[in-house]
Amino acid sequence: MSALAARAKLPRSTMLRSLALVVLVGVVLLIVSYQLGPFDDLQLANGAFYFAVLAGLTMLAGLSGQISLGHGALMAVGAYTVALLIGNEGWAVVPALAAATLVTAIVGVPVGVAASRLRGPYLAGATLAFAVGLPAVADKFSGTFGGENGLSINPPTPPSFLGASFSIEQWEAWIACAGALVVLFVLWNLTQSGLGRSMRAVRDEEIAAALCGLRVGRTQAFAFTVSAACAGLGGGLLALVLQLAQPGAFPLQLSLSLLTGIVVGGLGSLAGAAWGAAVLVLLPRWTNDLAHSFSLSNNVSSNLPLAIYGVVLIGAMLVWPSGIQGGVRALVGWALRARSSREKD
Amino acid sequence: MASPRIRSIGVLTAAALAAAALAACGSSSSSGSSAPGVTKTSITFGTHQPLTGPAAPGYSEIAPGSQAFFDYVNAHGGVFGRKIHLTIKDDGYNPTNTVNVVHQLVLQSNVFGIFEGLGTPTHTKVVGFLNASKVPDMFVASGCPCWDKGTTQPYTFGWQPNYTIEGKILGQYIKQHFAGKKVAVLYQDDDFGQGGLAGIQDEVPASQIVAKQAYQSGVTTLAPQITAIKASKADVLVDFTVPIYTAIGQLTSFTLGYKPQLVVSNVGIDPTTVGGLLKTISKGKASGTGLIEGAITDGYLPSPTDTSNPWIQLFMKIHAQYDAKAPFDGNVEYGMANAYTLVQALQAAGKNLTRQALINAVNTHGASWTGPGLVKYRYSSSDHGGFDGAEMGQLRNGKIVLFGGAKSTDPSTSGAITPVTLSPAVPPANGVPSGQ
Numbered sequence: 001m002s003a004l005a006a007r008a009k010l011p012r013s014t015m016l017r018s019l020a021l022v023v024l025v026g027v028v029l030l031i032v033s034y035q036l037g038p039f040d041d042l043q044l045a046n047g048a049f050y051f052a053v054l055a056g057l058t059m060l061a062g063l064s065g066q067i068s069l070g071h072g073a074l075m076a077v078g079a080y081t082v083a084l085l086i087g088n089e090g091w092a093v094v095p096a097l098a099a100a101t102l103v104t105a106i107v108g109v110p111v112g113v114a115a116s117r118l119r120g121p122y123l124a125g126a127t128l129a130f131a132v133g134l135p136a137v138a139d140k141f142s143g144t145f146g147g148e149n150g151l152s153i154n155p156p157t158p159p160s161f162l163g164a165s166f167s168i169e170q171w172e173a174w175i176a177c178a179g180a181l182v183v184l185f186v187l188w189n190l191t192q193s194g195l196g197r198s199m200r201a202v203r204d205e206e207i208a209a210a211l212c213g214l215r216v217g218r219t220q221a222f223a224f225t226v227s228a229a230c231a232g233l234g235g236g237l238l239a240l241v242l243q244l245a246q247p248g249a250f251p252l253q254l255s256l257s258l259l260t261g262i263v264v265g266g267l268g269s270l271a272g273a274a275w276g277a278a279v280l281v282l283l284p285r286w287t288n289d290l291a292h293s294f295s296l297s298n299n300v301s302s303n304l305p306l307a308i309y310g311v312v313l314i315g316a317m318l319v320w321p322s323g324i325q326g327g328v329r330a331l332v333g334w335a336l337r338a339r340s341s342r343e344k345d
Numbered sequence: 346m347a348s349p350r351i352r353s354i355g356v357l358t359a360a361a362l363a364a365a366a367l368a369a370c371g372s373s374s375s376s377g378s379s380a381p382g383v384t385k386t387s388i389t390f391g392t393h394q395p396l397t398g399p400a401a402p403g404y405s406e407i408a409p410g411s412q413a414f415f416d417y418v419n420a421h422g423g424v425f426g427r428k429i430h431l432t433i434k435d436d437g438y439n440p441t442n443t444v445n446v447v448h449q450l451v452l453q454s455n456v457f458g459i460f461e462g463l464g465t466p467t468h469t470k471v472v473g474f475l476n477a478s479k480v481p482d483m484f485v486a487s488g489c490p491c492w493d494k495g496t497t498q499p500y501t502f503g504w505q506p507n508y509t510i511e512g513k514i515l516g517q518y519i520k521q522h523f524a525g526k527k528v529a530v531l532y533q534d535d536d537f538g539q540g541g542l543a544g545i546q547d548e549v550p551a552s553q554i555v556a557k558q559a560y561q562s563g564v565t566t567l568a569p570q571i572t573a574i575k576a577s578k579a580d581v582l583v584d585f586t587v588p589i590y591t592a593i594g595q596l597t598s599f600t601l602g603y604k605p606q607l608v609v610s611n612v613g614i615d616p617t618t619v620g621g622l623l624k625t626i627s628k629g630k631a632s633g634t635g636l637i638e639g640a641i642t643d644g645y646l647p648s649p650t651d652t653s654n655p656w657i658q659l660f661m662k663i664h665a666q667y668d669a670k671a672p673f674d675g676n677v678e679y680g681m682a683n684a685y686t687l688v689q690a691l692q693a694a695g696k697n698l699t700r701q702a703l704i705n706a707v708n709t710h711g712a713s714w715t716g717p718g719l720v721k722y723r724y725s726s727s728d729h730g731g732f733d734g735a736e737m738g739q740l741r742n743g744k745i746v747l748f749g750g751a752k753s754t755d756p757s758t759s760g761a762i763t764p765v766t767l768s769p770a771v772p773p774a775n776g777v778p779s780g781q
Contacts, residue, residue, distance in 0.1 A: 039452035046445065139534055139561045148535035148561050149466050150440070152473060169452070242444040244470040247561060249441040285449075288435065299670075302396030302405060302435055 018188040022181050029177045038169040042241070043281055045169070048176035049237035050277035052183045054261050055270055056230025059187055061259075062268020063196060064223035065203030066115060070127030071231045072255035073134035076245070077104045078235025080138070083151040083245035093156055093175060097236045104232020105225050112224030116217040131255045135247035150246025153239065172241045179237045183230050184270060190226065191270075199223055264316050266325025275324040283309060380699045382457030383427070388691065388698065390460040390483070391432040391450030393467065398437035399563050403588045403618030404463060406671045407486060408433045410680025411461055413668035414660075414688075421777050424691045425698070432456060436467055438562070443467040444474070451480050458483055458700065461504075461683050465489040465536045466562070476500045481703050483690065484683050484731065488612065489536040490756055493723075493730035495708070500700075502707055502724070504683055504731035506645050508537055508585070508610070509756040512544015514643055514735050515608055517752075517762050519581060520548050523606070529556035529579035531570055531594055533586060541585035541610055547758050555579050560590060571597040574605075584609040592622035595636040607640040611735065614642045616743050617674035634743040642745065643735040646717050649678045650744040656682075656717040659772045675745075682717045689714050689778045715770035716778065719751040730756070734765060 033041055053075060060066050078100040085091040085099055111130060118126055138145035145151065158171035190196050201209040202219045210216050239245045261280045266272025284305065291304035320327035382389040394408045395401045412431050419428040432454060434446035443464075450456045451474075458481030462468045465487045472491070475482040476498050484504035485492045488511060492503035519528060528549055532538030538559065546554065556577035558570035571594060574582060582598070582605040584591055591613040598604065613619075620634040647654040652661070660681045664673045671677060691698070693706035693714075711724025720734040734753030738745045751765040773779060 037452060039449050042445065042448050042452070136561065139559070142534060147539075147559075148533060149469060152470055154473065155477075169448070238441070242441055242470070243473065244440050244444065246440050246466055246470070248439050248466055248563060251439065251563060299405075302401075305435070306397065 014189060014192045018185055018192075021188070022185045025184070026177070026181055029181075030174075033170050033173050033177070036170075036173075038167040041167065041169040041173040043285075045173040045176035045237075045241040047277045047281045048173065048180040049234045049241060050258075050261065050280050051180045051234075051273055052237060053231045053234030053258055054265065054273035054276045054280075055180075055183050055187050056227040056234070057258055058262040058265070058268055058270070058273045058276070059191065059199075059230075060223050060227035061262060062272075063191060063203060064199040064220055066220060066224060067120075067124050067259075068115070068127045068224070068227070069124050069252075069255050069259065070111065070130035070134075071227070071258050072250045072252065073131040074104050074108065074228050074231035075235030075238060075254070076134060076138075076247070076250035077107050078232035078237075079239035079245040079250070080145060080151070081232070082236040082239040083153050084144070086240075087151055087153040093240065097179060097233060097240070100236030100239075101229045101233045104235065105229035108225045108228020108232075109221070112221040112228065113217075115224050116220035128252075128255075131252050135250055138247045146246075148247060150244060150249070153243050153245075155243050156240060176237045176241055179233055183233060187226075187230070187270060195219075195222070260313060264313060264323055266323030266328075269325050271328075272323050272325035275328075279324070283312060287312070380457060381455040383698050386423075386427055387430055388424070388427045389430045389432060389454070389456050390458055390687075391434065391447070391454060391456035392460050393434050393436040393443050393446050393450075393462045393464075393471075395438040395463060395467075396433070396435035398439065399589060400438040400464060400587055402622055403615055403674075403676050404486075406674070406676040407463065407680040407683075408461060409668050409671060410664070410677035411684035411687075412680075413663055413666075413677075414681040414684035416667045417663045418684075418688055418777050421775055424688060425696045427698070429688070429691070431460065436464075438464055438467060440467045440470040444470055447471040447474065451475070451478060457481070457698075458703065460484060460687055461486045461680070463487065465491075468492075469536070472498055472501050479700060481700050483687055483703075483707075486679070486683070487537065488540070490540055490730070491536055493728055493756075495725065495727045495729040498729070499726075500704060502711075502729045502731070504686060505611075505679075506720070506732040506735050507730055507756055508540030509544040509547075510733065510754055511610055511643060511735060512541040512585070513547050513754055513756075513760075513762060514544075514737070514752055515541075515583065515610070515641075516545040516548025518641065518737050519545070519583070519608065520550070523581050526553065526580040527555045527578060528553050528581045528583065529558070529574040529577055529605070530554065530583045531558050531560070531567070531574065531586060531590075532584075533590065534559035534561055537612070538585040541583075544756075545583055560586075562587070562590075567594050567597050570594075571601060571603065575601055575603040579605055581606045581608060584613055586610070586613040588613055588615060588618045589622055589626075591637070592619050592626055596623065596627055596631065599631070599636055607637065609637070609640050609642045611643050611645070614640060614740065614745070615675035616740060616745065617672050618676065620743070634740065637740055638743070640740045642738050642740065644738045644745060644747050645719055645732045645735040645751075646675075646678055646682050647719070648738065648745045648747055649673060649675050651747075655772050659776050660717075663776070678717075685716050685778060686714065686722075689716065692779055714778075715767075717770075717772075719747075719767070719769075720753050720765050721767060723755075734762075 057071050081100040081103045082096045085096040155168050158166045198214050198219050202216050206216050261276030264279050265276025287305040287308040291301050396405045415429040436442040460483045463486040468485050482501040488505045488508040490507045492501050532542050556574045616634045623631045651657055690707050693710045694702040707724050708726040711722050719736050720732050723730040723733045736747045736751040737749045738747040752762050753765050754760050754762040
């Protein structure tokens, strides 16, 4: 049976189709979370909150054509919102996460409006300033935000019906994966909607899009706001999974590694964001293990992971210029072509 | 143009997420002995250290120093026949990494406990997890008063004098020797700096303190802070800074032509580290320790350059044998002295090692242990603070010289500062502590 025939059996409505996908991925993740030990569940949760951020960022960069170096700071907004609401106000998890998404979206509006007037390096510079400047706010109001020390919260407790042996880490993985699935569902539908088409039109040719009656600035500001909301949710999930919000957790390197994630994963595709999340979580761990498997002096072996990380990224971009997802797509395409040509023979 | 691509996303997203999750799959098996991380022949501890990042200069030598001491103990038969292993993980001083590596150590590597986890902003984010999991959290490498709460955090122990104690002792000296002079404080804006500032304010009259300037770890300049301090015309500058910011602060003061009497917390003055940083940051223009010469500080261990001290002789011998690649300085000494305390605790915990036995051993016997320290430990079941004081010191000819005798106090505002009458302990013949 060919892939096309299988695809034809899927429901025609985008909404239903994406819902089916989300349920399918959810079931897979549910099963996987039971197979993993507590630490790997925590890694899964890490991957899930990175996916939420990367999905929003890849939509912004790949569909709307805007670059942002400020998403680490937007994550901080979400993380601090969750830490303050859960730690000080005693909110439940879901409303706190919803509030983090909303607050970050509101912060994203003025940044997005400003960003819609800037292009290329100027846009990168403006968002970069945002990433550098925002953590200082935590220092300025150290009474509320805990200064350099940041905030800590208690871990979420799993409901008792899951049993006493159900680990906190698995519960965290469930929450983070649920958040990631919400992002997947919303962004999938958004990219397929009229708005998604408007974004692509704006990305490809702003003047032509404007001539067609699209409001270029408004479309870009909207894309930035949605992307900020995703980063806020991701940051909120980070706070929940790691139980912290601290300036040192959101350095400039975080914003840069998020950008690395979407480029290496495959720009503009949600699957690429998933690959990117996997790279961000697993690559540092592998490079660390690799670096310490050689017996080198401490100075060398502690800096080697960074060097290996860089080499792997350069290598990946040389082999797959369109990211891992591009590479996978090329492989699948090649395999399908090879099979169909064999069937013809 | 994107439609076939987007349709294929579904399957691939599922595949990607599943692959990511499966790739993360590692095996974790618990050993069959009395406690995780303990076998008949070994004990495994884990630690998180800033091997890279802003706190790495100097501090990255601490854990290798501890490891060298364990190697030495292992070569002498270990503790009850068990060899001590230390798994060092880099967290880059970023708490996101700290949380992940500590979970990895506890949940996947099944370590017996965490030892010497470094940093206030980092370690505060794992104390809750370690105590909830009942994992010994031994001798945190930070002087935050937040490790001292034995009743609410029974598994966490501090080690070095907490920053408030240190601030009080430095403050008393300033009050006595710089009476009426203007004092400025430069501090890191976390529990380290704030604790130290609190100690200074306990002792030095408020009218004398003319400037208080905070900085965030990770910033690349202290020009605004030093300019403000210079404008306050302070005669004495107190630094609660990690080594790199001591160096940046002094270079900035030098550039501005501002020369106050410098007073630096013990954690920020190691001459080898700060001297090296001064040279690197100034691109070779400032070599040696000229810019910090004469600085007043405090110490709770013998000065690493005091080669007539038997403890320094022991540590230098171990250093030459197991850790010769790093320079022997205050950081290496710190790592070894802290490791010495852990071996004392393991000896006192007895042959049937469990996590609770180790905690009980420190609670019951810790206050009576002697070692390289110049002052006593505060350990009890309700107070998990480490050393209870320090001795004043000064940087003379690039070396820290301690003077005036050790003093002890407690972190409370009313706690008096009293001279210590402890006679210096002598290391055991083979260098391995015997417990009790």
